[in-house]
Amino acid sequence: MSSNAPPKLPLKIFRFYCSEERLEELEGDLFEVYNEFIQEQGTRFAKLFYLWIVIRSFRSFALKRTKMKNSKINNSLTILKHNLIIAWRNLTKHKATTAINVLGLTIGIGAFLAIVRIVQFELSFNTEIPEKENVYRIYTSFTGSFTATNKGVAVPIGPYVEQNFSGIDAVAYFHTYSAAVEVPDGEETNKDFGRQSQLVIADSSYFQVVGQYKWLAGNPSTALSDPFKVVLTDEQAKTYFGHESWLDIVGKKIIYRDSLNLFVSGIVKQPDYNTDFVFTDIISFPTIKNSWLKDRFDSDQWGNTNSSSQLFVKLEPNVNRADILMQLEDLDKHVQEQTGDTDWFQHYELLPLDKLHFNTDISTFDNGRDAAHLPTLLVLGVVAFAILLIAIFNFINLETAQSTTKSKEVGVRKVLGSPKRQLIGRFLTESMLISFFAVLLAVPLAHYGFIYFDEFIPDGVSMDFSDPIFWAFLGGLVVIVGFIAGIYPSLVISSYRPAIVLKSSRSAKGLGGSFIRKALILLQFLFSQLLIVGTIAVVWQISFMLDKDLGFKEDGVIYFYTPYYESYNKQKLITDEIETMPEVLDISIQNTPPVQNGYSTSTVKYDSPQGEVVTNAHRKAGDTTYLRFYDIELLAGRNLIPNDTLPELLINETFMKDLGFDDPRSAVGTTIEFNDENHTVVGILEDFHFRSLHHPIEPMLYLYEDKASCIALKVKTGDQLQSTINKLTDKWAEVYPDNPLKVYFMDETIERFYETEKKTSKLASTATGIAIFISCLGLFGLISHTIVQKSKEMGIRKVMGASILQIGSILSKEFILLILFAFIISTPIAYYFISKWLEDFAYQTNISWWIYVLGGLASMFIALASIVVKVWKASEANPIESLRYE
Amino acid sequence: MKGTNLGEFEELVLLTVGILYDNAYSVAIQHELNSQTGRKVSISSVHAAVYRLEEKGLLNSRMGEMSNERGGKRKRLFNISQAGKVALEKANELRNRLRNQIPEIAFENLR
Numbered sequence: 001m002s003s004n005a006p007p008k009l010p011l012k013i014f015r016f017y018c019s020e021e022r023l024e025e026l027e028g029d030l031f032e033v034y035n036e037f038i039q040e041q042g043t044r045f046a047k048l049f050y051l052w053i054v055i056r057s058f059r060s061f062a063l064k065r066t067k068m069k070n071s072k073i074n075n076s077l078t079i080l081k082h083n084l085i086i087a088w089r090n091l092t093k094h095k096a097t098t099a100i101n102v103l104g105l106t107i108g109i110g111a112f113l114a115i116v117r118i119v120q121f122e123l124s125f126n127t128e129i130p131e132k133e134n135v136y137r138i139y140t141s142f143t144g145s146f147t148a149t150n151k152g153v154a155v156p157i158g159p160y161v162e163q164n165f166s167g168i169d170a171v172a173y174f175h176t177y178s179a180a181v182e183v184p185d186g187e188e189t190n191k192d193f194g195r196q197s198q199l200v201i202a203d204s205s206y207f208q209v210v211g212q213y214k215w216l217a218g219n220p221s222t223a224l225s226d227p228f229k230v231v232l233t234d235e236q237a238k239t240y241f242g243h244e245s246w247l248d249i250v251g252k253k254i255i256y257r258d259s260l261n262l263f264v265s266g267i268v269k270q271p272d273y274n275t276d277f278v279f280t281d282i283i284s285f286p287t288i289k290n291s292w293l294k295d296r297f298d299s300d301q302w303g304n305t306n307s308s309s310q311l312f313v314k315l316e317p318n319v320n321r322a323d324i325l326m327q328l329e330d331l332d333k334h335v336q337e338q339t340g341d342t343d344w345f346q347h348y349e350l351l352p353l354d355k356l357h358f359n360t361d362i363s364t365f366d367n368g369r370d371a372a373h374l375p376t377l378l379v380l381g382v383v384a385f386a387i388l389l390i391a392i393f394n395f396i397n398l399e400t401a402q403s404t405t406k407s408k409e410v411g412v413r414k415v416l417g418s419p420k421r422q423l424i425g426r427f428l429t430e431s432m433l434i435s436f437f438a439v440l441l442a443v444p445l446a447h448y449g450f451i452y453f454d455e456f457i458p459d460g461v462s463m464d465f466s467d468p469i470f471w472a473f474l475g476g477l478v479v480i481v482g483f484i485a486g487i488y489p490s491l492v493i494s495s496y497r498p499a500i501v502l503k504s505s506r507s508a509k510g511l512g513g514s515f516i517r518k519a520l521i522l523l524q525f526l527f528s529q530l531l532i533v534g535t536i537a538v539v540w541q542i543s544f545m546l547d548k549d550l551g552f553k554e555d556g557v558i559y560f561y562t563p564y565y566e567s568y569n570k571q572k573l574i575t576d577e578i579e580t581m582p583e584v585l586d587i588s589i590q591n592t593p594p595v596q597n598g599y600s601t602s603t604v605k606y607d608s609p610q611g612e613v614v615t616n617a618h619r620k621a622g623d624t625t626y627l628r629f630y631d632i633e634l635l636a637g638r639n640l641i642p643n644d645t646l647p648e649l650l651i652n653e654t655f656m657k658d659l660g661f662d663d664p665r666s667a668v669g670t671t672i673e674f675n676d677e678n679h680t681v682v683g684i685l686e687d688f689h690f691r692s693l694h695h696p697i698e699p700m701l702y703l704y705e706d707k708a709s710c711i712a713l714k715v716k717t718g719d720q721l722q723s724t725i726n727k728l729t730d731k732w733a734e735v736y737p738d739n740p741l742k743v744y745f746m747d748e749t750i751e752r753f754y755e756t757e758k759k760t761s762k763l764a765s766t767a768t769g770i771a772i773f774i775s776c777l778g779l780f781g782l783i784s785h786t787i788v789q790k791s792k793e794m795g796i797r798k799v800m801g802a803s804i805l806q807i808g809s810i811l812s813k814e815f816i817l818l819i820l821f822a823f824i825i826s827t828p829i830a831y832y833f834i835s836k837w838l839e840d841f842a843y844q845t846n847i848s849w850w851i852y853v854l855g856g857l858a859s860m861f862i863a864l865a866s867i868v869v870k871v872w873k874a875s876e877a878n879p880i881e882s883l884r885y886e
Numbered sequence: 887m888k889g890t891n892l893g894e895f896e897e898l899v900l901l902t903v904g905i906l907y908d909n910a911y912s913v914a915i916q917h918e919l920n921s922q923t924g925r926k927v928s929i930s931s932v933h934a935a936v937y938r939l940e941e942k943g944l945l946n947s948r949m950g951e952m953s954n955e956r957g958g959k960r961k962r963l964f965n966i967s968q969a970g971k972v973a974l975e976k977a978n979e980l981r982n983r984l985r986n987q988i989p990e991i992a993f994e995n996l997r
Contacts, residue, residue: 003955003957005957006957024959024960025911025912025949025959025960025961025962027957028956028957028959028960028961029912029929029933029961030929031956031957031959032913032955033916036913053928056928056929057929057930057933059930059934060934061933062933
């Protein structure tokens with residue numbers, strides 16, 4: 001009988017899964033069956049049949065598993081199972097310690113997760129825009145009479161760069177804009193979408209430079225080349241038109257600010273990654289010249305820099321950045337020739353796209369997302385790790401302190417022949433288990449943390465549960481935290497000598513780890529104290545800035561702007577109306593209130609003994625009530641008197657000193673050229689802060705202008721305020737039915753200057769709270785343990801007549817010493833960081849020495865508070881309780 | 887202890903091993919079962935049964951001679967152990983005892 005070898009692949013499969021022990025006989029059997037089948041049915045089916053029986057034979061009798069009963073893997077599985085069971089029993093036995101451990105780790109990991117997510121979120125901005133490495137923003141910085149930066153450029157710069165620069169692939173100059181939007185939804189009626197703040201006026205080069213868009217409808221190269229066209233993002237198109245098909249939306253009309261009728265010419269997809277380019281309506285650039293937009297955006301002034309006028313360029317690949325910088329220097333010179341300014345210079349700077357999100361000086365865009373402060377992110381990251389470390393230290397401390405209770409177990413295990421490696425595994429399993437539970441609980445904690453701390457967490461941050469990387473990260477966190485927290489205690493415990501731990505009847509004391517334990521407590525309190533002092537300093541500076549006398553009175557001042565495109569008569573009307581209201585104590589018409597977010601500056605010329613000086617000064621304007629209204633003092637001269645023939649102005653003290661005068665009286669009468677006209681300085685104003693306290697006071701001038709758009713009112717505060725505003729709103733609606741009234745409060749405007757600092761202080765105080773809480777948990781656990789250890793000693797001492805106070809001091813002495821130590825080390829570190837942080841402010845509060853002492857005392861007090869109950873109980877305990885078992 | 891009871895298929899396999907006496911290996915058992923019972927028994931079910939029986943101690947086994955028919959692989963030959971014999975007898979006795987207790991009347995009037 002001829003025998004055919006079975007097909008190779010199924011045989012291979014069979015050999016792979018079959019146990020060696022049975023392979024020979026089974027393979028033989030299959031061979032025999034196969035050959036029989038060939039004789040009965042022929043070769044063709046036999047091969048399939050063979051595969052079939054191989055599959056059928058995938059059963060326990062053939063599998064390798066039957067052989068592995070004594071193999072290593074099986075063995076370690078058994079050990080793992082055993083370890084898990086023992087660990088679980090141990091954890092449930094010491095419920096309090098376990099709870100402290102899990103709680104500490106949970107809070108630590110929760111804070112860590114949340115902060116890491118925030119940092120990761122902020123860092124992810126603009127990273128996925130195609131060819132981002134070649135894209136740069138060009139922005140303006142000013143030097144000379146004072147320094148400043150502006151995220152925008154003067155309008156003529158964009159076309160100039162496009163024509164004269166080499167090595168540039170595409171130039172996008174565009175204006176950010178916001179306007180009320182209406183969409184016709186019937187023959188006569190319009191649907192109102194309110195104010196849309198993410199508008200941009202651009203041409204097709206915008207899409208070349210910012211390559212993040214996918215076109216859903218419309219032609220990318222021509223969609224923006226004609227006037228009165230607008231390209232929408234997909235989301236915005238849905239908002240305006242609902243779920244119509246993209247092609248149907250193209251050609252529809254949208255009305256901007258009542259009268260600007262634009263037609264949709266394209267729809268692009270807004271990417272789902274994080275980007276700062278979140279414009280929703282992209283209006284075609286030629287619209288400017290053909291509409292009233294030209295009054296605002298079509299300027300030929302090289303010296304007028306508006307933060308809404310943006311310039312982005314995409315460099316050709318492999319272009320040397322130095323080439324571009326050289327060309328920018330030429331541009332600086334060209335601009336200076338155009339402006340003729342000799343004391344204040346515009347420079348054009350290059351900002352890579354990946355820094356766009358992190359430049360807090362110029363921020364992203366008007367109405368855009370706030371730029372993230374990189375140092376803050378860095379500090380946040382450090383704080384996240386510090387909190388995690390504190391929690392891990394806690395764990396290590398408690399475990400090593402507890403190790404004495406496990407010494408017997410280790411002794412017995414060692415006598416029974418357990419190798420050290422297995423013992424380490426046994427204790428690591430326990431810490432891994434705790435770490436697992438902690439991470440499990442930390443996820444919801446971080447999730448709800450985001451909701452709770454909503455106000456200072458950037459928009460859009462959340463846990464991404466669908467992201468596999470997130471889960472892998474969590475898994476990694478379990479292992480890493482479990483390992484770091486568990487390895488040291490495991491090593492300490494597993495190195496006990498069985499003879500020693502089993503022989504002595506009392507629990508082995510001083511078995512090691514006490515030095516490390518002290519060091520870790522020291523570190524914990526070091527972190528906590530740094531955070532406490534840091535928080536106090538930040539809060540201090542904020543309240544200093546809010547309380548500082550700014551040089552003018554802002555109490556009870558509210559203000560609002562009348563629409564600049566409406567006729568002046570209407571403003572006159574509403575002013576007269578308001579003046580009749582009894583609730584209004586005073587009224588003043590002005591161009592700008594003393595403080596506001598933006599600022600405007602002008603070039604001025606004056607003659608000095610050294611010749612003509614050209615410089616730049618902040619410009620404020622309004623009617624003659626300004627000084628009285630804000631209680632700004634006149635150092636010399638007189639207030640403005642409205643007249644057409646002799647232009648006059650007021651200057652501030654800083655400007656006067658810049659002009660070279662020391663005595664205000666002698667400065668009165670100086671002539672300053674401004675707007676191609678000579679103005680006489682008729683009065684000197686006392687300096688007041690018209691910008692945030694980050695900035696020093698700069699030269700300022702005040703002009704007469706009665707047709708200004710800002711109306712400021714002094715009203716009675718308190719309960720009446722709301723009714724006053726309601727009354728005001730009614731009167732407003734009569735005069736300006738199409739525009740909603742937006743009332744600003746002066747004190748809120750001032751507070752908004754320090755938003756970043758407020759966020760910092762909130763984050764700092766939260767982090768401090770968490771760190772202190774975890775540290776105190778650790779202290780609490782440690783003191784409980786110490787008390788159990790020393791109960792006999794305390795009993796004897798009491799019998800010998802020690803007082804409660806003495807016993808308490810013996811128990812807490814160690815901790816107090818450690819906290820003192822931490823204080824000594826933390827003070828210089830805190831001092832260094834606080835002075836660094838304060839450098840940001842032109843006006844700094846005095847951080848006096850006692851703030852550090854306060855921080856130290858606070859941490860001492862909190863630490864003592866967390867152990868005092870335990871210590872009290874221990875000192876109060878009847879000595880009989882602890883001694884009678886002797 | 888598991889497996890003091892014999893399953894129906896196990897009992898059949900055990901009996902077949904006895905019938906084949908010195909040549910009881912898996913493929914032969916399969917053949918014998920096929921011809922004796924008329925069932926289609928797959929080789930892997932036989933394998934499962936004999937190895938289980940061996941684990942229970944009802945079968946002993948040894949490796950046979952090499953043979954060309956099997957691609958040079960030896961076969962495992964099974965024979966009934968003492969425990970196997972006892973188990974068979976027990977099963978047989980149990981069945982008979984139960985059968986004998988059925989009253990004749992139960993079989994009357996069967997259709």
